[in-house]
Each structure stands twice: as structure tokens, then as C-alpha cells.
Amino acid sequence: MSQKFDIQQLAELVRLNLKPDERAKLSRDLEKILAYVEQLQTLETDQVQPTSHVLQIENVFRKDIVKPSKVRESVLKYAPKRSNQFFKVPKVIEET
Amino acid sequence: MNTQYESVIGLEVHVQLKTKSKIFCACSAAFGCEANENTCPVCLGLPGSLPVLNEKVLELAIKVGLALNCRISERIKFDRKNYFYPDLPKAYQISQYDMPVASKGFLVVEIKGDGGVLTEKRIGITRAHLEEDAGKLLHEGIKDGSWVDYNRAGVPLLEIVSEPDLRTPEEAFQYLVSLKAILQYLEVSDCNMEEGSLRCDANVSIRSIGETKLGTKVEIKNMNSFRAVQKALAYEVKRQTKAVESGEKIIQETRLWNESKSETFSMRSKEQAHDYRYFPEPDLVPFSVASEKIETIKKSLPELPKARWDRFKTRYGLSDYDAYVLTSDKILGDYFEACIQEKADPKLTSNWIQSELLALLNAGKIAIGDSPVKAKDLAGLIRLIGNNTVSGKIAKEILPMMFETRKSAETIVKEKGLVQVTDLKVLEEAADRVIRANAKSVSDLKAGKKQALGFLVGQVMKETKGKANPKLINEILTQKLPIQ
Amino acid sequence: MELFRLTIKQAQEVVRKTPKQAGELLQALTKRIGQVDSKLKAYVRFNPNHIQLPKRSDQNAPLLGIPISVKDNMVTQDWETTCGSKILKGFVPPYDATVIKKLKEAGATIFGKCNMDEFAFGSSCETSCFGPTRNPWNVDCVPGGSSGGSAAAVASDTAIAALGSDTGGSIRQPASFCGVVGLKPTYGRVSRYGLVAFGSSLDQIGPITKTVEDAAILLNVIAGHDECDSTSADIPVPDYTSFLGKNVKGLKIGLPKEYFAEGLNPQVERKVKEAITVLRDLGAGCVEVSLPYMKYAVAVYYVVAVAEASSNLGRFDGVQYGLRAENSNLRDMYFETRNQGFGAEAKRRILLGTFVLSAGYYDAYYLKGLKVRTLIKQDFDRVFEKVDLILGPTSPTPAFKVGELTSDPLAMYLSDIYTISANLAGIPAMSIPCGFSRDGVTPPLPIGLQLMAKPFEEGTIFRAASAYEQATKWYEQKPKL
Structure with a gap:
């Protein structure tokens, strides 16, 4: 079966460090599922509008009003790593 | 003969819209607060939280669209732009992909020619779309990592994309000046580049004059003033021209402007192969903008x-x-x-x-x-x-x-005591003193050497410590020392 | 009767009469968990110390002093919420989901957090990082999924009632496997604010209860517009209990021929057909209808739902909360955190969802999926012009064995073939018990009947379900534990 996808590239996009055996297994699964999904291609849908939202709701707004939530401490308390009022991550290298 | 090149420039301006609260939550959008003070489950992207659009944001965006002569879309929707970065809490940015608020507008820019003569140039506006700002990363002085502050995450942004109609770095500068002026007049943004409420990325390519096809474009980021944009573009045009002339191929890439070295450098990052996988944001419903609403906003424009x-x-x-x-x-x-x-x-x-x-x-x-x-x-x-x-x-x-x-x-x-001396008696006395002390000049003047008058006026001014009215001294001296 | 066996309705009366019984009810449930949950593993967390004892001023609160259990994908303030995933270990939300708020305002105690498939990805409750939940009727079988913990808790009387969430059948299929009532309301009927998202355009929270009446009581509490959820409908909420105890004379029920085709287990078919006879005898009119595009529902679902899921799960990256694989390099932190934190099924769906949205494949997969979704919705619109309800089996089979389908993801996906289309169309659907499958060797396994209605017409479902339930009283049968 010809593969449409590059499992390595997909894993790179979604930040998964797949191990070789995982890669092989997931590739097979994806191929099988995509082959099943392929049946959609038999349908003629040129005149059909896509449905992103099943309800016909529109124009839902909120007013421009400030309401402080005061969650900072309770979020930082459980953060994997913090430094005072900041979340802390490994060094982000912006320049090379 | 050498080939002549022209540069083709398009600008992407991100402007923070001036609202009290953020685009999708009720946190304050204020600048300069304590780290992570203005955060809530929504702008932190905590699991389960959902966005709701701030109505003021759409109104301000329509204002800008109208002022930039754009077509305001009757239907708009939001989309997710997926990518990973620590300043992006949900790993997607809510943005607008194919149904932006405004499109197909233009901005008339004044290009300064020789002697201050202004000529108009119309620069196309491709689109203006809404999105949420990301948080801020702090690196400086931190040895073992970076710090993240999400106060800015969710601040409303309007991205204004120009057509590649700009031909020189100077035109790009003038475009930014004109755009900023409009945004200020509309009072939709603070337009403060230092505080980041206005940011600009540039796309630039070169081509030989007469060529209609676009060359390979390079994106430049990290400019923190309009002058920096101009300088970075000038540098980049020079770099590209030199490269082309020596037979090199221009690589499509993102380059960063280094202000202190006054040069651009390649990011050389794997991140450049982005696939943002845009798709309609299921958590926000579509919006329709009634033509009456557009008319009302149009009438309210300053x-x-x-x-x-x-x-x-x-x-x-x-x-x-x-x-x-x-x-x-x-x-x-x-x-x-x-x-x-x-x-x-x-x-x-x-x-x-x-x-x-x-x-x-x-x-x-x-x-x-x-x-x-x-x-x-x-x-x-x-x-x-x-x-x-x-x-x-x-x-x-x-x-x-x-x-x-x-x-x-x-x-x-x-x-x-700097009041100008206009008292004739005081001035005449001073003139007399000067006449007595400068016999040579007096005789020169009488002999018709008009330059001597200037010198004598200056001496009277000195006498009066600069407070004399120069016109009056002139009259008094001319009267006292008629040319023979 | 033992207190843990009470329905919400019965508990309301007990607590109203004798407020201190609320404490005893809690103790009874806690004890019951101690006795049976080690076999079932329906709970990942429960909290016997936080009962709100009734206060005089709360006398009108509908769930006064009643413990309610919730699926562990609804965020609870200051109480760990993990979605059955290793990647959320240690995540303590700073806020309550809207449904949790509403339950608390109604006087309920959030009693326990129920096990689930990781991020609701599954139909068997086997993909949880806490291990599988077992079916109370036969512990060799799965309870269904993904709200398997909630369904097993209600069926085993370790919960008075529970909330589940349903993206493609995750309330109805486990309700069917465990012999309890499960309702997926209309999309937009119940706020999703605070529900950890799987497929945002499909997800809906709903009740899993011992009786139809309890489902109506619970839906009354959780339904309604929420200004924190842009997709929540601003449509008045009727009193769903007012639809109970009515007859079904004149009600038109459509029987889609596609639901009774190849692949349907004969015992399930027989029981569902018996239920049709019961409803006919009660005065309902049944006609055959057709939903020709239903056969594409699973394919559409595994494009649309996984695309949304792949994006929704991006945020689990170890930066702000939950698991982080510490590393001095940011890139490695991301890759290791996510690789260690997600289980196989989550990875499968993230990769699949990423593929269908990726450059060059969006139109052929994602856009195509959205278009066929329209066709499926139009199927329902057309059929609902002629009938008030659609009836069919909830699941093609009774509960399957633990481990039976884990090696074949596609076969697992196909077990949701009858439930997925209601999510794609956004319509309400309920599973109610309609009998048992018996092979004479292993313990009997419950079978579920599915009722679907037009958007926001949950009331019609309650009317028919209540009439059927009163005529059959399947809920009186309890698993032997």
C-alpha cells in the first residue's frame, strides 16, 4: 500500500518523539484507518456546503468589560516549574 | 551594461487594538502590569476554557478597515493557526484565515521628493484580520531557562497586510508613518513600537527593472522602529542585489534584523517549514456584519x-x-x-x-x-x-x-528683564555712544559702505544686551548718519 | 432499601424529610465503593469529606445533599482533573466547569471523578492511564466508553447519578453496556465551558442515571445558556420532568433500515424489536425510514473529530501544568513530554488529525468530511419532517471482552456506528435499557435502545423513554457484585 503520509514529519509537527516500534505500529494503524476513510472519496460533494457548526448561531459577543480572575497563584502553584510570578521553561534560543 | 534592480516590498503590521479587556476573555489588556497578573483560564489556554469575542474588537477592526478604504466582509469567521511555542498557551493562535474582517483597500502615501515636494502613491491593502497576541518570553539575565509572562496573551491584534507595492525602503518608511497616523487619528491603538503595540515585519525581493515576475522573497523580523524597518530593508536590498550579481540564488527564508550590528541574519531554523494546519475555530461561531452597522461606524469616523x-x-x-x-x-x-x-x-x-x-x-x-x-x-x-x-x-x-x-x-x-527695548530715548543714547566709539565705521558708512550699518546695529544690540528692537535701531542710525 | 441504591428522585425525598440522611447517604456510597470498586475501578478519585449538608435556606435546591459523580474530563476547582491521561497528572484546575458550578448551586456534592478513556478517545474505557474500568454485569467485559467509569459507577450503585460526555457515543454506548440511562443532549444545550475538549464541534455533556426520571432531573440542572460558551444555545430550557408519565399515543417513530442491517448482533436486534412492539402497543406509530448517508458517519467522524482533537491536544506541552519531561533543551522537553504523556490511542488520533489538516490533504479529507457531515445532517432533517423520534439500537453488540478489540483500532471505531451520526447532526439521543443478552453460560449483559429527536426536543425523548421504562422496568434488575 502506498503511503500518503510521512509519519516522521507528522510526529515532528505535533512534537512526538516516537520510538521506532511505535512509528511502525502507528503507521500501519493510520494506513488502515485512512483506507477506511477513503470511502468518502466516492461521494459527489461539489455542490455541498461544509458544516463546521451544527447550530445556526452567530454573532455571540461579550462586552468590553474587565473582570480580574485572580487565578495566577493557583495556576503557578501547580506549574511544573516557576520562577516567582513567571512560568519557567528551558532556554528558548531565538538567535543562532 | 549592468542590470538595474528594483526592490519589491510588502509590509505586515501588527497593531494592538486599544480595548479595556482582551479579545476573548475579561482580563485587562493593560500594558506594564506585574507578570501573569492579567491572566485567566481562557488566555492561559487552560483545558476546558472557551473564547468569547469582545464586541469592541470587531468594531475597532471595522473602523480601521473603513479608514483604509477596505471592503468590510459581510461574514467573518475565526480559524486556528496551529504551532508550538512557549508563549502560545493553546499551541494554536485564534486568527482569521480566509474570511478576514477587511480586504482590498488602499492607503495613499506621501513620498517626499527633492526640496520637500510631496507626491502621492497608492499602496494596496491586501487584508486586515483579527487575531490574539501571544505571551512574552524573557531571556536576558536568566542563565538556566526562559520565563513566560502571559499578560500579553489574548490582547487583540489587527494584522494589516499590504500589497507588494512599495519600491524603496523610504517608501516603506512613509507607508508606516501614514498608517500610524491613521491608526492614531482613529484612536484604535497606542501605536507604541517600544511597548510593542505596533510591530512590523517586512517581505522584500528584488528583480531587474522591467521584469513583472516577483523574485524570491525574504521575510525580515525584529525591527523595533520605523527607521529600523527602513535600514533593514536597505541592508537587505543591498545584500540581495550583491548576491544576485555574483550569481547566487536568493533563498526564501526569515531573517532577523540586528540593530546594533546593522545587518540581517538568517534564522536557519527548522521551524521555517511550518504547516499551520488552519481550520475553522469550532469554539467561536461565525459573525455577520450588517451593512447598517458598517454605515453607523462609517459616520462615526473622526x-x-x-x-x-x-x-x-x-x-x-x-x-x-x-x-x-x-x-x-x-x-x-x-x-x-x-x-x-x-x-x-x-x-x-x-x-x-x-x-x-x-x-x-x-x-x-x-x-x-x-x-x-x-x-x-x-x-x-x-x-x-x-x-x-x-x-x-x-x-x-x-x-x-x-x-x-x-x-x-x-x-x-x-x-x-528680557522685554524688548522700544523706548526711543534709551535707544538714541545707545546709538550716540556707539557712534562716538566707532569713528571708522561711521566714516565708512558715510562714504557709502552699507555693510558698516550692520556692524553698528550689532554694536547697539550689544549695548542693549540684545533687547533692542533691531528695526528701530536701523531707523535711528540711518537718520543720524545719512549717506553723503 | 440500602441508601446507595437510591435514585436522585428517591434521595431527594429522603434528604428533604431527614436532612442528616445526606451524611448517611454519603457514608453508604463510600462504603459501597470500598466493597465493589476495587473490582470495577470506576473511580479515579472520590471525596467523602466534602459533602454539603443541607441548609435550611437551600430547601429548594433540587439536588440538595445529593452526591453526583462526574467524568474526569470536567474541571473541578482545586481538585485534580486528569482525563485518564498521564500528561495531566498533577493538573489542579483553578476553576469549575459550568456544569460543576450548576451542580453545586443545585446543592449537589461533587462526589467522585470517574475513569474514562484517555481524553475520551475510546469505546471501552481501556485507554485510561489508570487502567481499565470493568463492566459491573461481567467483570471480564468492558463497561463501554469513553464515559465507562460514570456508567459503571451508576450501574454498580457507587454513584446516585453521574455526568458523562459524548463526542461519538461516549455517554450512550457505556450506558447501553452497563444497563443504565444515558442522554447526549442537543449540541449547545449544555455548556461545554470546563469540559476538556476532544472534538469541540461534537462534544456534549449529559446525564448517566439509573432512571429516565433522574436524567430529566439532572438535565434540568445542567442545561441552559452560558455566556462563557459561544456555542451554547440561548433557547429556554423546559422542565424536562414535565414530559414524564405521559402516553405515547400518536407519537411517530422512525426506524432507519440502516440500523437493522448487517453487523447487528441477533440478540440486540431481537431486544430492540421487542421494544418497538412495546411502544407500538403503547400507541406509538412506527414506520421504516432511511438514512442513506449514515454508513459514512464513522469515516466522517474519524476525520472531523480527530482534526479538532489534534489541535485541542496541542496545549498539553508541559509548559504550564501537568507532566513535564524535564530537559535543558526546549525542543526535547516538548517531544519527550508529549511522547511520554500520551497513550497509543491519543497519539494515533493526534497524528491522524494532523494528517487530515495538513497542507495538500485538507480538501480531500477535512473539507470532504465537513461536506459529508452536511449530507448526514440533511438525512436527519428530511426524516424528522415525517417522524418525531428515530429509534434503533445504541450499539451493534452487547459489551465485549476486555482486550478483545484493543489491537484493532478500526474495529473499535466501528462499535460506535449507531451513535456517531447524532453527534455529527447535533441532535439529542438517549440510550435506555431494553433487556439482556443471554448465552446461558456467562452472566447476562444489558442491551440499550437508542432514541433520537430533533434539535432541542429532548422532551420528546423523555416522553417516549419514560413510557417505555414504566412499561418494562428493566432498571429494577441489578448486577450481582
Whole structure:
């Protein structure tokens, strides 16, 4: 079966460090599922509008009003790593 | 013969819209707060949280769209732009992909030619779309990592994308000046590049003149002023031209501007192979903009720079160029008009602002809005010149004192006794003293050497410590020393 | 009767009469958990110490002093919420989901957090990082999924009632496997604010209860517009209990021929057909209808739902909360955190969802999926012009064995073939018990009947379900534990 996808590239996009055996297994699964999904291609849908939202709701707004939530401490308390009022991550290298 | 190249430039401007709360939650959008103070489950992207659009954001975006002569979309929707970065809490940015608020507009930019002659150029606006800002990363002085502050995450942004209609770095600079002016007039943004409320990325390519196909474009980021944009583009055009001339191929890439080294450098990052996987944001419903709403907003638009420019010319008799300079910055224009309100002469005011005041402000790196000399006080000084209380020369000495002391011109004139001497008796006595002491010059003058008069006037001015009215001295000396 | 066996309705009366019984009810449930949950593993967390004892001023609160258990994908303030995933270990939300708020305002105690498939990805409750939940009727079988913990808790009387969430059948299929009532309301009927998202355009929270009446009581509490959820409908909420105890005379029920085709287990078919006879005898009119595009529902679902899921799960990156694989390099931190934190099924769906949205494949997969979704919705619109309800089996089979389908993801996906289309169309659907499958060797396994209605017409479902339930009283049968 010809593969449409590059499992390595997909894993790179979604930040998964797949191990070789995982890669092989997931590739097979994806191929099988995509082959099943392929049946959609038999349908003629040129005149059909896509449905992103099943309800016909529109124009839902909120007013421009400030309401402080005061969650900072309770979020930082459980953060994997913090430094005072900041979340802390490994060094982000912006320049090379 | 060498090939001539032209540059093709398009700009992407991100402008923070001035709202009280963020785009999708009720957190304050204020700048300069304690780290992570303005955060909630929504802008932190905590599991389970959902966005709801701030109605003010859409209104401001429509305002900008209208001012940029855009078509306002009847239906808009939001999409997710997926990518990973620690400043992006949900790993997707809510943005607009194929149904932006506004599209197909234009902005008329004034290009300054030789001798201050302005020529108009119409720059196309491809689109303006809404999105949420990301948080902020701090690296400096932190050895073992980076810090993340999400106060900025969810601040409303409008991205304004121009057509690749700009041909020189100078045009790009002027485009930014004009765009900023419009945004300021609309009062939709603080437009402060240092605080990041206005940011600009540039796309630039070169091609030989006459060629209609676009060359390979390079994106430049990390410029923190309009001048930096201009400099970065100039550098990049030079770099690309040199590369092409030596037979190299331009690589499509993102380059960063290094201000201190005055050069761009490649990011050389794997991240460049982005696939953002845009798809409609299922957590937000679509929006329809009624034509009545667009009309209402249109009617509420304030006077824009172009209209004010014309008004300054007809109402105040200013020159094309002076009126342009004064109206290209809203605060400057407001300052000018505040002076006029205080009964200062328009032309004199225009000159004083553009030469003396701006020189002092620029020297001190002070924005016009923060000027220690308020419009009321500058108007006071200009009135003193107008009614001959002080000479222009003395006024030029008074202004820096006003800057320093924040006192009014009247007070300084009184304290320092700088009132112009117009008492004929005092002036005649001074003239007599000068005549007695400068026999040589007197005889030169009498012999018809007119330059000698200037020297004698100067001596009388010296006698009166610069307070004499030069016109009167001239008259007295001419009368006393008729040419034979 | 033992207190833990109470329905919400019965508990309301007990607590109203004797407020201190609320404490005893809690103790009874806690004890019951101690006795049976080690076999079932329906709970990942429960909290016997936080009962709100009734206060005089709360006398009108509908769930006064009643413990309610929730699926562990609804965030609870200051109480760990993990979605059955290792990647959320240690995540303590700073806020309550809207449904949790509403339950608390109604006087309920959030009693326990129920096990689930990781991020609701599954039909068997086997993909949880806490291990599988077992079916109370036969512990060798799965309870269904993904709200398997909630369904097993209600069926085993370790919960008075529970909330589940349903993206493609995750309330109805486990309700069917465990012999309890499960309702997926209309999309937009119940706020999703605070529900950890799987497929945002499909997800809906709903009740899992011992009786139809309890489902109506619970839906009354959780339904309604929420200004925190842009997709929540601003449509008045009727009193769902007012639809109970009515007859079904004149009600038109459509029987889609596609639901009774190849692949349907004969015992399930027989029981569902018996239920049709019961409803006919009660006065309902049944006609055959057709939903020709239903056969594409699973394919559409595994495009649309996984695309949304792949994006929704991006945020689990170890930066702000939950698991972080510490590393001095940011890139490695991301890759290791996510690789260690997600289980196989989550990875499968993230990769699949990423593929269908990726450059060059969006139109052929994602856009195509959205278009066929329209066709499926139009199927329902057309059929609902002629009938008030659609009836069919909830699941093609009774509960399957633990481990039976884990090696074949596609076969697992196909077990949701009858439930997925209601999510794609956004319509309400309920599973109610309609009998048992018996092979004479292993313990009997419950079978579920599915009722679907037009958007926002949950009331019609309650009317028919209540009439059927009163005529059959399947809920009186309890698993032997």
C-alpha cells in the first residue's frame, strides 16, 4: 500500500518523539484507518456546503468589560516549574 | 551594461487594538502590569476554557478597515493557526484565515521628493484580520531557562497586510508613518513600537527593472522602529542585489534584523517549514456584519490625516509641506491646533513647532505628547513675538529656559528683564555712544559702505544686551548718519 | 432499601424529610465503593469529606445533599482533573466547569471523578492511564466508553447519578453496556465551558442515571445558556420532568433500515424489536425510514473529530501544568513530554488529525468530511419532517471482552456506528435499557435502545423513554457484585 503520509514529519509537527516500534505500529494503524476513510472519496460533494457548526448561531459577543480572575497563584502553584510570578521553561534560543 | 534592480516590498503590521479587556476573555489588556497578573483560564489556554469575542474588537477592526478604504466582509469567521511555542498557551493562535474582517483597500502615501515636494502613491491593502497576541518570553539575565509572562496573551491584534507595492525602503518608511497616523487619528491603538503595540515585519525581493515576475522573497523580523524597518530593508536590498550579481540564488527564508550590528541574519531554523494546519475555530461561531452597522461606524469616523492636512492649508494658510508635517502625527497636529486656540499666529506657530520645538524635543528624545512646554505656553511665547514684546532672537533663548524650568514665557521675560527695548530715548543714547566709539565705521558708512550699518546695529544690540528692537535701531542710525 | 441504591428522585425525598440522611447517604456510597470498586475501578478519585449538608435556606435546591459523580474530563476547582491521561497528572484546575458550578448551586456534592478513556478517545474505557474500568454485569467485559467509569459507577450503585460526555457515543454506548440511562443532549444545550475538549464541534455533556426520571432531573440542572460558551444555545430550557408519565399515543417513530442491517448482533436486534412492539402497543406509530448517508458517519467522524482533537491536544506541552519531561533543551522537553504523556490511542488520533489538516490533504479529507457531515445532517432533517423520534439500537453488540478489540483500532471505531451520526447532526439521543443478552453460560449483559429527536426536543425523548421504562422496568434488575 502506498503511503500518503510521512509519519516522521507528522510526529515532528505535533512534537512526538516516537520510538521506532511505535512509528511502525502507528503507521500501519493510520494506513488502515485512512483506507477506511477513503470511502468518502466516492461521494459527489461539489455542490455541498461544509458544516463546521451544527447550530445556526452567530454573532455571540461579550462586552468590553474587565473582570480580574485572580487565578495566577493557583495556576503557578501547580506549574511544573516557576520562577516567582513567571512560568519557567528551558532556554528558548531565538538567535543562532 | 549592468542590470538595474528594483526592490519589491510588502509590509505586515501588527497593531494592538486599544480595548479595556482582551479579545476573548475579561482580563485587562493593560500594558506594564506585574507578570501573569492579567491572566485567566481562557488566555492561559487552560483545558476546558472557551473564547468569547469582545464586541469592541470587531468594531475597532471595522473602523480601521473603513479608514483604509477596505471592503468590510459581510461574514467573518475565526480559524486556528496551529504551532508550538512557549508563549502560545493553546499551541494554536485564534486568527482569521480566509474570511478576514477587511480586504482590498488602499492607503495613499506621501513620498517626499527633492526640496520637500510631496507626491502621492497608492499602496494596496491586501487584508486586515483579527487575531490574539501571544505571551512574552524573557531571556536576558536568566542563565538556566526562559520565563513566560502571559499578560500579553489574548490582547487583540489587527494584522494589516499590504500589497507588494512599495519600491524603496523610504517608501516603506512613509507607508508606516501614514498608517500610524491613521491608526492614531482613529484612536484604535497606542501605536507604541517600544511597548510593542505596533510591530512590523517586512517581505522584500528584488528583480531587474522591467521584469513583472516577483523574485524570491525574504521575510525580515525584529525591527523595533520605523527607521529600523527602513535600514533593514536597505541592508537587505543591498545584500540581495550583491548576491544576485555574483550569481547566487536568493533563498526564501526569515531573517532577523540586528540593530546594533546593522545587518540581517538568517534564522536557519527548522521551524521555517511550518504547516499551520488552519481550520475553522469550532469554539467561536461565525459573525455577520450588517451593512447598517458598517454605515453607523462609517459616520462615526473622526477627521483623518488627509482631511486635516487639507484643512490646515485652507484654514491656516500653511504650505503643503508644513501642513503635511503637522498632520502626519495626530498629537503634533493637536498640539498645533491647541496653540491656535490660544491665539497664536498659525504660520509663526508652524515654524516654531517645526524648527525650535521639535529640535529641542528630538535632542532630548522626548515625544511631543510629553513636551515640558505645553501648547498653551508655546502659544504664550509666540504671542510675545507677535506683539513685539520680545525679539525672535530672545525668544529662541527663552524656549530652552521654558523647557528647563517649565515656567511660562511671560514669567521668564519678567524675571530676566528680557522685554524688548522700544523706548526711543534709551535707544538714541545707545546709538550716540556707539557712534562716538566707532569713528571708522561711521566714516565708512558715510562714504557709502552699507555693510558698516550692520556692524553698528550689532554694536547697539550689544549695548542693549540684545533687547533692542533691531528695526528701530536701523531707523535711528540711518537718520543720524545719512549717506553723503 | 440500602441508601446507595437510591435514585436522585428517591434521595431527594429522603434528604428533604431527614436532612442528616445526606451524611448517611454519603457514608453508604463510600462504603459501597470500598466493597465493589476495587473490582470495577470506576473511580479515579472520590471525596467523602466534602459533602454539603443541607441548609435550611437551600430547601429548594433540587439536588440538595445529593452526591453526583462526574467524568474526569470536567474541571473541578482545586481538585485534580486528569482525563485518564498521564500528561495531566498533577493538573489542579483553578476553576469549575459550568456544569460543576450548576451542580453545586443545585446543592449537589461533587462526589467522585470517574475513569474514562484517555481524553475520551475510546469505546471501552481501556485507554485510561489508570487502567481499565470493568463492566459491573461481567467483570471480564468492558463497561463501554469513553464515559465507562460514570456508567459503571451508576450501574454498580457507587454513584446516585453521574455526568458523562459524548463526542461519538461516549455517554450512550457505556450506558447501553452497563444497563443504565444515558442522554447526549442537543449540541449547545449544555455548556461545554470546563469540559476538556476532544472534538469541540461534537462534544456534549449529559446525564448517566439509573432512571429516565433522574436524567430529566439532572438535565434540568445542567442545561441552559452560558455566556462563557459561544456555542451554547440561548433557547429556554423546559422542565424536562414535565414530559414524564405521559402516553405515547400518536407519537411517530422512525426506524432507519440502516440500523437493522448487517453487523447487528441477533440478540440486540431481537431486544430492540421487542421494544418497538412495546411502544407500538403503547400507541406509538412506527414506520421504516432511511438514512442513506449514515454508513459514512464513522469515516466522517474519524476525520472531523480527530482534526479538532489534534489541535485541542496541542496545549498539553508541559509548559504550564501537568507532566513535564524535564530537559535543558526546549525542543526535547516538548517531544519527550508529549511522547511520554500520551497513550497509543491519543497519539494515533493526534497524528491522524494532523494528517487530515495538513497542507495538500485538507480538501480531500477535512473539507470532504465537513461536506459529508452536511449530507448526514440533511438525512436527519428530511426524516424528522415525517417522524418525531428515530429509534434503533445504541450499539451493534452487547459489551465485549476486555482486550478483545484493543489491537484493532478500526474495529473499535466501528462499535460506535449507531451513535456517531447524532453527534455529527447535533441532535439529542438517549440510550435506555431494553433487556439482556443471554448465552446461558456467562452472566447476562444489558442491551440499550437508542432514541433520537430533533434539535432541542429532548422532551420528546423523555416522553417516549419514560413510557417505555414504566412499561418494562428493566432498571429494577441489578448486577450481582
